[in-house]
Amino acid sequence: MGKVHGWISGYPNSFFIRIVITSMFASGCSHLNDGYQAKSTFIEANIFFSQGNYKASLGKYQQIIEKYPSTGDKVLFEMGIIYAYPRNEQKDYQKSLECFQKLIKDYPESGYKKDSELMIFNINNAIIKDKTIATQQTHIETLQQEIITLQKKIEGLEQEVTNKENENIKLQKEVLIIHKGTADKILIEKKERRLTVFSKGKVLKTYKIALGGNPNGPKERQGDNKTPEGIYVIDSRNKDSRYHLSLHISYPNDKDKKRAQQLGVSPGGDIMIHGIKNGFSWVGDLHTGVDWTKGCIAVTDEEIEEIGKLVPNGTIVEIRPGRQDGT
Missing domain, CATH: 1.25.40.10 (Tetratricopeptide repeat domain)
Structure with a gap:
């Protein structure tokens, strides 16, 4: 009952x-x-x-x-x-x-x-x-x-x-x-923390970026944590990168090598456009709040995949100067 x-x-x-x-x-x-x-x-x-x-x-x-x-x-x-x-x-x-x-x-x-x-x-x-x-x-x-x-x-x-x-x-x-269509140029503006992809002079897309931990001025030597400035090309890519996916930039060019030789130092290398370090993709676009790389240009994992599809090897990469001291 x-x-x-x-x-x-x-x-x-x-x-x-x-x-x-x-x-x-x-x-x-x-x-x-x-x-x-x-x-x-x-x-x-x-x-x-x-x-x-x-x-x-x-x-x-x-x-x-x-x-x-x-x-x-x-x-x-x-x-x-x-x-x-x-x-x-x-x-x-x-x-x-x-x-x-x-x-x-x-x-x-x-x-x-x-x-x-x-x-x-x-x-x-x-x-x-x-x-x-x-x-x-x-x-x-x-x-x-x-x-x-x-x-x-x-x-x-x-x-x-x-x-x-x-x-x-x-x-x-x-x-x-x-x-x-396929991109034919990448413009990186250090001061604006901006990467722009072009095709035949037209903007395809822009991305916010993070730079090397010491962003002012061009890269001069190995370990200075600076992002290079000059004209380069994408010469290879690594799908198994520790930073999700990376596009290798042809640094150092002749000008970079000459400057390093004059200084009596190694110019360094391994400058990439890459994603976020594996295991930290959840950070997303918050990573741009600080310049954290050792001289590379960083975007989100999703963005590097998109850039990788737009940009073939041989694409020109122009990196313009960053902020000057006191500016």
Whole structure:
């Protein structure tokens, strides 16, 4: 049976209390003719009831009705009350009804008959109410499950939309490359931290960049962390770069070598246009907040892939001066 909060709906608490108290007093004085042991067992049953040990109380009443049949109406009424008692976690309305119905049938002249009829009426109402609540609860749970299922479907559709959007973005980039053609020049403006890709004098796209950690002036020697300045070409590329993908710039050119020779130093090399260091792609375009390379030109991983598709080997790379001291 479903759990009923409080006492049976529509059943006055005062009536129930009166019945319980009456039955307790009755057990102490109405059956003296059955002997001291019957009286003692009634008292034990009531003590168990008051302690909340309803199972033990029912057991005592069962002993009484077996040994002292003349107390049957009283015992059946008490057992019916216990089976229907709200605080009894093992309450059983069906067994309660059976007790009251047996009392009315077997003891038609009993003083408990009228109260038993009222108990039957209220218990039946409680059963109907419990069934209604259970049906409503089942309906609610079904609706909740349907909502969960719909939410999952919505999430799935949202993911499909996201996937389609990503596919569209990718296609748009590929279409951009096809329509605009192959790039023939890269212009890097150090002061503006900007890389621009050209095709036949027209701008294909611009990108924000990060430079070497010491960006002022041209690169002069190995390890100075400066980005070169001058005219170069893309002479190779590395798809297995530690920086996602890299396009190698033909530094040092003749001018760079001559300057380094005059200074008596190595001009250095390995200047690239590359992505973000592997494992840190999540940084995205935030990487441009600081010049962090050792002289290379850095863009995001997504951008270097795009540039790599636009720019073939042999493309001219012009790197213009960066900021001058005091500017």
